[in-house]
Amino acid sequence: MTTRLRTAAHPAVATAVADRLLRRTAHPAEVRHTLDWAGPVGMDLPDERAVQAACGLMHVHGRATGGPVPLAVDYASVVAGVLAAQGATAAGIGRARGLDLREARTSVAQGALLALGQYLAAATADGPEQPEASGPGLATLDTSDGARVEVETLDPSAWREFWARLGVPATLAGRGWLPFQQRFATAVCPLPDELRQAALGRTLADLRAAAHHSGVSLLTVGSDPAPPVHPAPWRLTPAPGHSAGDVPAPRPALHAPTADLPLTGLRVVESTRRVQGPLAGHVLRMLGAEVIRVEPPGGDPMRWLAPLAGGTSARFTALNAGKRVVEADLTTAAGRDTVRTLTAEADVFLHNWAPGKAARLGLDDSDLLPARPALVYAWASGFGDTLGDRPPLGTDYLAQVHSGLAAAVRPYGEPPAPSLMTLTDVLGGLVCAQGVLAALAARERTGRGCRVDSSLVSAAALIPRPAHRARWTPLDRPLPTADGHLYPGPEARAHPEALRGLLDRDLTTEECAHRLAAHGLTATPVRADLAALAHDPAFRTAVAPPDRCTGHARPYTPWEFA
Known part of the structure; x- marks a missing residue:
C-alpha cells in the first residue's frame, strides 16, 4: 500500500461527483470509495490548484x-x-461475480495524470513530434460585430471552401489547416494572422453563411458559464423483457493471475475513434476486461499520428495499448457480420459513431440485442439529443462551447474560449465507461442487457461552475520565478502581504518554495516539462517510465482495490 501524505482539506468536489454518480448506480453498500488529493504522488497537494500545477x-x-x-x-x-x-x-x-473486493481508492492527482495521458505519451516518445507552426494561439475567431465563434471540420476541402467564401486564397487557407487539425494533439492553434483578420473583417452572419455553404460546423462562444441544458450523465434503456431461460447468465470471475481486477473475464467489443470512445474502452480494460477493437482494413489511421513510439503513435497507444484488434470493413456485409459475430459473445459493445450511422449499418441496439439479450450496448456521442437530430460535429471544442465550459474555464476579463486541452473528450470517455459499469451492475441483478447513451455535453455538465465567471486576483495565477513558476497554496493566497515580502523573481522556483515553507506557507512548483514526470521521484509510483511495449511513459492504473 502506498504512503499518503496528510493534506489540508478533503477533496469535496470529487467526493460530491462520486456520490452523485453512485446514486445513479447499483453497487453493494459494503464497497467503499476513498478519495484524497495526492494519492501515490509524494507531494503535499492541498487543493485543486496545487494538483493542476x-x-x-x-x-x-x-x-x-x-x-x-x-x-x-x-x-x-x-x-x-x-x-x-x-x-x-x-x-x-466483482463482488457479485465472486471476488472479495470491499474498497476502491483513487485521488485527484491520479485523475489529473489520467487526463494528461496522451500529452505525457507524446512528450516521452522517442520519435519526432509532428511538424507544427511555432508559438501559441487559440482557434477561436472574432467577427466585426463583436461575436466570438468556434468552427470545426475534419475535411480539408470544407476548410478551404469556408475561407474561400471569406476571400482567403486557397494557399493561405492551407497554411492554417495543419495547426488547426493538430490542436487536438498539441493544445495550441497558431493560425496565420491573415485568417484571423479575414474573419474580423466579416460579420457573424457572413461566417455563418460561409460555414453553412461549406459544410463547416460553427457555434457562437457565449460568456455565460452555465450549461444551457442539464442532461443526466448517461441514460440506460433496458433491453426488452425475455424469459429467464432466454437471457444468458453473466460471466463469473476467472481464477487467473489477474482475477483481483473486478472485470476479469468480461469481454468488450469497441468500434471507436479519436479519444472519447477509445478512452472508455481503455478504462474497462484497466479494470480487467478483455477489449477487442474493430478497426478498418489496414488499421486506424490514428496509429500513424506523430510522434511514434515503437512504430505506432504514442497518443494512440496511450488509449489503446493492450486491446486485441480485429479488422473489418463495415461498408461491406462481411465486415458487419464480423461485428455481429463478435458481439454475440460479448458483454459490452461500444461505439462513438456519428448520429444515425449505427442504424444505417444495421448495428444498432435493436439489431444486436435480440441475438445477445445480456449485451450492454453503449453509444458515446457529442451532443446526445440536445441539438436535435442534425447536430454539428460532435468534437471536444464545440462541446465546450455548447455546454458553457468554454466560458467557465477562463476568468472574467478574458475572452471566453475553449481550452485546447481535450477536456470533454477525456471526461466524456470516463462518463461513458461509468455508464457501462452502471449497466453491468444492473445486469448482475436482472440478467438483462441495456442501451447506454452518454455524450460530451452530458459529461461537461458534471463540472460545477459559478453562475458568473470567476474573478481572479493576481494570486490566482502562477507567480514567475527565475526559472519557472510557483503556485501559492491556500494559506499563502490568504496572506498576500506575507508573499510580497518573501517572493523574489531573481530566485529559483525551489528557492522561493523553501523561503515560503520557512514561514509556514506552502507553494507548488508548476510543472512545465511533462517528460520529467517519468523521472521525478515524487511520481515514481504514479507514472510508469517508458518501456519496451509502448515506448512512452504512462500513468499507472488509477485505482487500488482492497
Whole structure:
C-alpha cells in the first residue's frame, strides 16, 4: 500500500461527483470509495490548484495563451470523482461475480495524470513530434460585430471552401489547416494572422453563411458559464423483457493471475475513434476486461499520428495499448457480420459513431440485442439529443462551447474560449465507461442487457461552475520565478502581504518554495516539462517510465482495490 501524505482539506468536489454518480448506480453498500488529493504522488497537494500545477494541467491548458494558467473549474476533482465511482461500481460487480473486493481508492492527482495521458505519451516518445507552426494561439475567431465563434471540420476541402467564401486564397487557407487539425494533439492553434483578420473583417452572419455553404460546423462562444441544458450523465434503456431461460447468465470471475481486477473475464467489443470512445474502452480494460477493437482494413489511421513510439503513435497507444484488434470493413456485409459475430459473445459493445450511422449499418441496439439479450450496448456521442437530430460535429471544442465550459474555464476579463486541452473528450470517455459499469451492475441483478447513451455535453455538465465567471486576483495565477513558476497554496493566497515580502523573481522556483515553507506557507512548483514526470521521484509510483511495449511513459492504473 502506498504512503499518503496528510493534506489540508478533503477533496469535496470529487467526493460530491462520486456520490452523485453512485446514486445513479447499483453497487453493494459494503464497497467503499476513498478519495484524497495526492494519492501515490509524494507531494503535499492541498487543493485543486496545487494538483493542476504539480501534474501539468496548468502547463497544457496554458500552452495556447503563452504560459501556465489554471483552469478556472475543478476539472481534476471531477475526473477523480468519476474514477472513484468507477472503482466502487467495478468492485461491486466483482463482488457479485465472486471476488472479495470491499474498497476502491483513487485521488485527484491520479485523475489529473489520467487526463494528461496522451500529452505525457507524446512528450516521452522517442520519435519526432509532428511538424507544427511555432508559438501559441487559440482557434477561436472574432467577427466585426463583436461575436466570438468556434468552427470545426475534419475535411480539408470544407476548410478551404469556408475561407474561400471569406476571400482567403486557397494557399493561405492551407497554411492554417495543419495547426488547426493538430490542436487536438498539441493544445495550441497558431493560425496565420491573415485568417484571423479575414474573419474580423466579416460579420457573424457572413461566417455563418460561409460555414453553412461549406459544410463547416460553427457555434457562437457565449460568456455565460452555465450549461444551457442539464442532461443526466448517461441514460440506460433496458433491453426488452425475455424469459429467464432466454437471457444468458453473466460471466463469473476467472481464477487467473489477474482475477483481483473486478472485470476479469468480461469481454468488450469497441468500434471507436479519436479519444472519447477509445478512452472508455481503455478504462474497462484497466479494470480487467478483455477489449477487442474493430478497426478498418489496414488499421486506424490514428496509429500513424506523430510522434511514434515503437512504430505506432504514442497518443494512440496511450488509449489503446493492450486491446486485441480485429479488422473489418463495415461498408461491406462481411465486415458487419464480423461485428455481429463478435458481439454475440460479448458483454459490452461500444461505439462513438456519428448520429444515425449505427442504424444505417444495421448495428444498432435493436439489431444486436435480440441475438445477445445480456449485451450492454453503449453509444458515446457529442451532443446526445440536445441539438436535435442534425447536430454539428460532435468534437471536444464545440462541446465546450455548447455546454458553457468554454466560458467557465477562463476568468472574467478574458475572452471566453475553449481550452485546447481535450477536456470533454477525456471526461466524456470516463462518463461513458461509468455508464457501462452502471449497466453491468444492473445486469448482475436482472440478467438483462441495456442501451447506454452518454455524450460530451452530458459529461461537461458534471463540472460545477459559478453562475458568473470567476474573478481572479493576481494570486490566482502562477507567480514567475527565475526559472519557472510557483503556485501559492491556500494559506499563502490568504496572506498576500506575507508573499510580497518573501517572493523574489531573481530566485529559483525551489528557492522561493523553501523561503515560503520557512514561514509556514506552502507553494507548488508548476510543472512545465511533462517528460520529467517519468523521472521525478515524487511520481515514481504514479507514472510508469517508458518501456519496451509502448515506448512512452504512462500513468499507472488509477485505482487500488482492497
